[in-house]
Amino acid sequence: MIKFDWQYTGDAPIYVRTFMRQQGISRTLLKQIKFSGGRICVDGTPVRVTYKMQRGQRLEVTLPPEVPSDHLQASETPLAILYEDDHFLVVNKPAKVASVPSHLYADDSMVNRVRGYLIRTHAASQVTHIVTRLDRETSGIVIFAKHHFAHTVLDTQLKQHRLKKTYFCVVTGVVDSKHGVIDAPIGREPGSFIKRMVRHDGKPAQTEYWLAKRMPASTLLRVRLHTGRTHQIRVHMASIGHPLVGDFLYGQQTNPWIHRQALHCASVSFYNPFAQRQITCYAPMPADFAAVIEHESSL
The missing domain is CATH 3.10.290 (Structural Genomics Hypothetical 15.5 Kd Protein In mrcA-pckA Intergenic Region; Chain A)
Incomplete structure (x- = not known):
């Protein structure tokens, strides 16, 4: 208990x-x-x-006891843990791994891996509470809460924009401005269950970006989300004519150095009320993301 x-x-x-x-x-x-x-x-x-x-x-x-789902398989795949205490678990998600299970990825999403970890470590609650999610092709930080109360705390911080996430992305073309804010509503693209688009009747969405490095045919940007819409960075960057390198859905999968969209959640920061301190975690750039920057810089 x-x-x-x-x-x-x-x-x-x-x-x-x-x-x-x-x-x-x-x-x-x-x-x-x-x-x-x-x-x-x-x-x-x-x-x-x-x-x-x-x-x-x-x-x-x-707190009342939490009953794990009988249908959620536990994965034995190890986790790359960035921070852990009795209330929160912050992990570095590899690209090509789904955040949550689906009919396509039923047994080895990050939720399955965390479930296995909670069982192996005899956690007080073995129910998985995923707080932040990433697309399957996106690498970087995912936050889990270890009980319902911790989940509630971070949900509140998300709604109040006090939980901060910073991404890096490589976009096609040379971005001229050193700083910009894209304020454009996002909704579903007609005829597609997956794809989103900027549309006037969509949900409000704001993406802020800063120039990190200009390269001959692409640009490295640091990005912060002020809302959390599905595919937000990918949609917004494509909407201004700079789709992410390697993004098959909103651009083209033509880069030989990375076989996914070049998007990485590099840092998160949130307040831990149980420890009464701010927690900030960093996830190093994965090899394929670093390879894109290296080779795009040498063109």
């Missing part, structure tokens, strides 16, 4: 449910704690959420 406790230091009495919300416990998680086997105590005594806490009292919350 996973437990948390906090001491109330305010002057005025406060409802337990209000204090729990202040600690980051969502309404959904609160319902699960109340009705699915969790426990709420003040100074060791079970209480209702309408109980009023006084200054100096300690709230103790026990």
